[in-house]
Amino acid sequence: xxxxxxxxxxxxxxxxxxxxxxxxxxxxxxxxxxxxxxxxxxxxxxxxxxxxxxxxxxxxxxxxxxxxxxxxxxxxxxxxxxxxxxxxxxxxxxxxxxxxxxxxxxxxxxxxxxxxxxxxxxxxxxxxxxxxxxxxxxxxxxxxxxxxxxxxxxxxxxxxxxxxxxxxxxxxxxxxxxxxxxxxxxxxxxxxxxxxxxxxxxxxxxxxxxxxxxxxxxxxxxxxxxxxxxxxxxxxxxxxxxxxxxxxxxxxxxxxxxxxxxxxxxxxxxxxxxxxxxxxxxxxxxxxxxxxxxxxxxxxxxxxxxxxxxxxxxxxxxxxxxxxxxxxxxxxxxxxxxxxxxxxxxxxxxxxxxxxxxxxxx
Amino acid sequence: xxxxxxxxxxxxxxxxxxxxxxxxxxxxxxxxxxxxxxxxxxxxxxxxxxxxxxxxxxxxxxxxxxxxxxxxxxxxxxxxxxxxxxxxxxxxxxxxxxxxxxxxxxxxxxxxxxxxxxxxxxxxxxxxxxxxxxxxxxxxxxxxxxxxxxxxxxxxxxxxxxxxxxxxxxxxxxxxxxxxxxxxxxxxxxxxxxxxxxxxxxxxxxxxxxxxxxxxxxxxxxxxxxxxxxxxxxxxxxxxxxxxxxxxxxxxxxxxxxxxxxxxxxxxxxxxxxxxxxxxxxxxxxxxxxxxxxxxxxxxxxxxxxxxxxxxxxxxxxxxxxxxxxxxxxxxxxxxxxxxxxxxxxxxxxxxxxxxxxxxxxxxxxxxxxxxxxx
Numbered sequence: 001x002x003x004x005x006x007x008x009x010x011x012x013x014x015x016x017x018x019x020x021x022x023x024x025x026x027x028x029x030x031x032x033x034x035x036x037x038x039x040x041x042x043x044x045x046x047x048x049x050x051x052x053x054x055x056x057x058x059x060x061x062x063x064x065x066x067x068x069x070x071x072x073x074x075x076x077x078x079x080x081x082x083x084x085x086x087x088x089x090x091x092x093x094x095x096x097x098x099x100x101x102x103x104x105x106x107x108x109x110x111x112x113x114x115x116x117x118x119x120x121x122x123x124x125x126x127x128x129x130x131x132x133x134x135x136x137x138x139x140x141x142x143x144x145x146x147x148x149x150x151x152x153x154x155x156x157x158x159x160x161x162x163x164x165x166x167x168x169x170x171x172x173x174x175x176x177x178x179x180x181x182x183x184x185x186x187x188x189x190x191x192x193x194x195x196x197x198x199x200x201x202x203x204x205x206x207x208x209x210x211x212x213x214x215x216x217x218x219x220x221x222x223x224x225x226x227x228x229x230x231x232x233x234x235x236x237x238x239x240x241x242x243x244x245x246x247x248x249x250x251x252x253x254x255x256x257x258x259x260x261x262x263x264x265x266x267x268x269x270x271x272x273x274x275x276x277x278x279x280x281x282x283x284x285x286x287x288x289x290x291x292x293x294x295x296x297x298x299x300x301x302x303x304x305x306x307x308x309x310x311x312x313x314x315x316x317x318x319x320x321x322x323x324x325x326x327x328x329x330x331x332x333x334x335x336x337x338x339x340x341x342x343x344x345x346x347x348x349x350x351x352x353x354x355x356x357x358x359x360x361x362x
Numbered sequence: 363x364x365x366x367x368x369x370x371x372x373x374x375x376x377x378x379x380x381x382x383x384x385x386x387x388x389x390x391x392x393x394x395x396x397x398x399x400x401x402x403x404x405x406x407x408x409x410x411x412x413x414x415x416x417x418x419x420x421x422x423x424x425x426x427x428x429x430x431x432x433x434x435x436x437x438x439x440x441x442x443x444x445x446x447x448x449x450x451x452x453x454x455x456x457x458x459x460x461x462x463x464x465x466x467x468x469x470x471x472x473x474x475x476x477x478x479x480x481x482x483x484x485x486x487x488x489x490x491x492x493x494x495x496x497x498x499x500x501x502x503x504x505x506x507x508x509x510x511x512x513x514x515x516x517x518x519x520x521x522x523x524x525x526x527x528x529x530x531x532x533x534x535x536x537x538x539x540x541x542x543x544x545x546x547x548x549x550x551x552x553x554x555x556x557x558x559x560x561x562x563x564x565x566x567x568x569x570x571x572x573x574x575x576x577x578x579x580x581x582x583x584x585x586x587x588x589x590x591x592x593x594x595x596x597x598x599x600x601x602x603x604x605x606x607x608x609x610x611x612x613x614x615x616x617x618x619x620x621x622x623x624x625x626x627x628x629x630x631x632x633x634x635x636x637x638x639x640x641x642x643x644x645x646x647x648x649x650x651x652x653x654x655x656x657x658x659x660x661x662x663x664x665x666x667x668x669x670x671x672x673x674x675x676x677x678x679x680x681x682x683x684x685x686x687x688x689x690x691x692x693x694x695x696x697x698x699x700x701x702x703x704x705x706x707x708x709x710x711x712x713x714x715x716x717x718x719x720x721x722x723x724x725x726x727x728x729x730x731x732x733x734x735x736x737x
Binding site: 063159160163233236244245323325329330332 | 381
């Protein structure tokens with residue numbers, strides 16, 4: 001059906017054969033790893049800068065402001081200037097801090113988000129790794145970040161940091177369940193855990209439309225829980241500015257702080273990308289049943305555009321949350337998860353299993 | 363009764379997990395320090411430490427003429443500078459038994475209410491920010507800016523006016539004053555419902571504010587809490603009603619009272635007061651009598667020997683001025699009863715047993731201005 005969508009695997013495949021013709025297969029794989037790694041690093045940094053800029057503009061619009069507008073046209077180089085500033089700032093050593101862990105923590109956080117990025121399918125045939133357990137992998141890897149946050153809070157030798165880290169630990173561990181269960185809902189529908197498989201299963205319509213109301217409920221739960229999982233407002237208790245000054249990264253300065261900052265934004269991208277992939281069809285264009293003409297027109301829009309449009313739509317929604325809602329209190333946060341989201345998603349999954357068993361979905 | 367209400371002694375233990383909130387902290391709104399003892403996320407007790415911005419204003423007053431004192435009072439509660447100025451002026455005028463022109467009375471009342479509006483707007487911004495609603499801050503400041511513009515046009519300064527002087531004003535208000543104030547009121551009547559849409563109706567906000575920091579009426583009275591904070595606990599303490607000054611006896615307005623006594627009640631009282639302030643201004647703005655902007659005063663003011671006392675309703679509660687004069691051109695002793703000082707010390711009662719986040723919400727709902735506490 002989606003035959004005229006450009007498949008990036010032809011491009012990557014030809015590069016692969018070219019490399020293999022030049023050197024031994026082992027070396028070729030090594031070279032590919034280095035190339036992919038470098039590409040990802042570049043993309044990661046640029047994306048981080050862009051997301052920070054985007055957030056500043058979005059919040060400016062919401063708050064009746066103009067936002068950055070001095071460095072470059074529309075202030076597009078503002079975040080680059082900020083980055084240079086952060087790079088040049090002094091790294092303040094903390095007395096009686098656990099030096100090794102203090103240094104290690106930002107790297108753990110950033111590595112976790114970097115690893116999760118590897119599984120994201122950016123376009124048809126364009127992803128670093130395509131696991132048969134893609135969903136599971138992303139869930140597992142992205143939850144590694146909390147270890148970094150806990151270490152950061154513990155190693156800083158600051159009471160504010162410790163409270164922030166403990167909050168974030170409790171929060172991420174709880175909300176992981178809801179994220180997992182809501183993703184599982186779609187796994188039940190599509191009978192595969194591989195992200196490319198899930199996308200292929202949406203060729204005749206995205207799961208949010210095909211999956212009746214349960215898929216929609218799962219989507220809402222996913223949005224709420226994933227916002228909480230990435231420590232963003234209204235669930236930004238871990239860094240609650242008005243309570244804990246800056247939470248777990250209070251004591252970090254310069255580029256080490258920037259690492260946390262960057263990882264937070266990249267996590268937002270990953271979560272939005274995952275949501276777009278699983279619920280909104282990823283790079284799959286909008287297809288409606290057997291409207292052949294309509295579907296073909298939609299196919300002319302490149303798959304990468306589809307993916308980024310959906311992802312940034314979700315990112316915008318997540319930003320919108322942050323800039324309009326007040327922050328929850330820690331007990332309300334845990335109540336929301338354990339008393340509402342968890343039971344609802346459990347019931348939802350049973351419902352979906354029933355739907356699938358009876359073949360009531362499209 | 364007071365023994366059972368005030369748990370006065372706090373017993374410190376060695377294993378208490380104590381964090382210092384302040385003197386530099388985003389939600390203390392100034393250089394105030396809370397010694398917060400935590401048990402997990404729960405607050406066991408808090409001890410407020412004040413004095414970081416003590417400038418000895420009361421002592422400085424003893425070396426200043428009565429006209430000079432006005433400029434010091436700006437710096438106490440800088441968000442209701444005009445009301446502070448007025449308190450001293452009223453006290454001096456009462457001591458000298460000077461009758462100020464009607465025009466001055468009317469304009470003073472309008473400026474009081476504009477000042478109260480500006481102060482409540484800033485409180486609303488900061489309260490939203492304390493609870494994590496960052497957008498509220500910009501909505502409040504957007505409208506406050508217009509009031510400050512009116513002030514700037516008439517007084518030349520936006521925050522610390524020092525426009526009052528014993529007997530009246532330094533000079534007359536700007537010819538545009540009436541027009542711009544009316545424009546602002548029509549504008550703000552449309553914009554105030556936006557505040558409710560953004561924050562008041564929000565489910566998270568209500569969950570955060572309702573039932574938090576309960577203050578009973580008895581407690582409020584025994585701690586001397588005044589102003590909107592006390593009116594949230596159904597204590598009728600509005601000086602504008604009890605002892606009207608300036609033109610408050612000529613206007614109709616309601617004293618907003620709530621019975622719940624929680625953070626949300628205090629919030630609602632302030633929101634209601636904004637509507638009432640606009641009502642007061644609307645009643646007066648068209649009827650400002652023509653006349654002098656000041657009564658005839660001697661260049662050097664000497665109060666007769668004696669003690670003088672005057673209280674006014676500032677944006678945060680009851681502000682009282684007490685002057686002891688020995689007949690010289692400077693006061694022998696000057697004492698301010700500032701609302702924030704009394705409002706602060708109930709914090710421990712309200713926060714004990716709550717979460718850290720509640721502590722921030724409660725201190726926001728009391729609307730503390732730190733320089734007013736220390737003076």
